[in-house]
Amino acid sequence: MSKPSIPQGTRDFSPVVVRKRQYIFNTLRSIFELYGFQPLETPAMENLTTLTGKYGEEGDRLIFKILNNGLHEKNEAGKEKLNTEWNKVLSKAYSSPEVTERALRYDLTIPFARYVVMNQNDIAFPFKRYQMQPVWRADRPQKGRYREFWQCDADVVGSTSLINEAELLCIYQAAFMQLQVPVKIKINSRKLLAAIAELCGTPEKMIDITVALDKLDKIGWDGVTKELRERGIDDDGINKIEKVINVTGDNDARLAALSEIMKDCAIGLEGIKELRTSLCYYDGLSDKSWNGIIEVDISLARGLNYYTGVIVEVVCESDKVKMGSIGGGGRYDDLTGLFGLKGLSGVGISFGIDRIYDVMEELCVFPEQLASGAKVILLNFGGDNEQYAISVLKQLRTAGISAELYPDAAKFDKQMKYANKRNMAYVILPGDEEREKGMVSLKNFLTGEQKMMMLNECIGLLSA
């Protein structure tokens, strides 16, 4: 049995799918450029030491490691050493430079931080970059989760201004407006979550509280209560958290109510002030014709530990589609500190390309013309007619018309069927009669209409 296959959790993208994906990429790219972001690409592989320890214990296990080449060339002593190291690698989540020194990138953020640190002398800060590349995780694939998937990030480093937060919100707005995906943008601040932990009298349990709160959508308040208890929060604390997450009304009302609850908590007030300022800048920058909403959501936590300020998440708001988060991001105060460059603040957002694709497919919002391929095909009647077809083909392409010639003088029926399957808009039939008259017959494949005409007229028609 030698049926071909592809590795688990990877996908082929057929022509139509690639066109649709490129439509998403192109849309996002043009928006990033409009906002002054610059493109960046980094290698598929990084040094393993760059990646390990950055994603937590769980994350480290999911890094795809690349086997060193030249493993067989060791001398006797080397072989023995390699053998012991190899066994260690096999027995647990462990890595050894003897066996592996490189790994596939796990996300775009750490390579970006690495790039910034390496090029700090050349970069003009604040540095705004966007990056759209595949990343790899040795995770167990399941629905909507792959071992190779694309991330699309936009970050600003080297500025603490909340104008950046507002601009990133605008980018989200513009992107989902253009892609015609109805969304809600949820916004919160890690400082408010820290304030909650402080209110509970357990500031050191902020991570526990955020992890539990993050599940509110999934497991409901009862589930969260249970989880909070397990994580060592007392009833008094839980009551306070309940009070905070039950704050309702529009964003102004929510923030006002929160500042009342947190009036004695400096970090909470700071978080509220930041949210107010960000939303104020956003108000000045945003497109008022957008019909989505931005909502302050105190239960929004985001999994990643490195966020320190404002955090956002985008969820699809259509009745027709059930989909979780399709984007998210936030501010992180010291990401480059991991590589020795301290005090550089950054804020970034990410688009979940694969999920956005699924949502758009479900909502049927891809432009229709993406489906068609080349515009016109010339049938091949062989002999002199083939020569004639080639001269016509050349003139069409010179005129900028996407055209192709059926390469073999196959049966007429077969060529027509091919044209049909390829979704061609037009067919040109350069046969004996056309060649002798120096004309072409152009058939509109949608209407079935066919007419013999001069090539110039044909080019004019196809250029329209």
Next chain:
RNA sequence: GAGGUUGUAGCUCAGUUGGUUAGAGCAUCAGAUUGUGGUUCUGAGGGUCGAGGGUUCGAGACCCUUCAUCCUCCCCA
């Protein structure tokens, strides 16, 4: 890391309590049709039933092992 699902033609899948030579649709190729496509009609090719072992007179079906696959939990995007 834990639990479950499914492996039969290129693709999607039928296949009865275990019973002769394993089927269908789609796709491919040929013909009806030598310059008019999507619809028809006729015919053809194509399978070590994921792999290995076992039970049986007899296994695609039952048992064991193994590999692959998809899904759920954990975690994440």
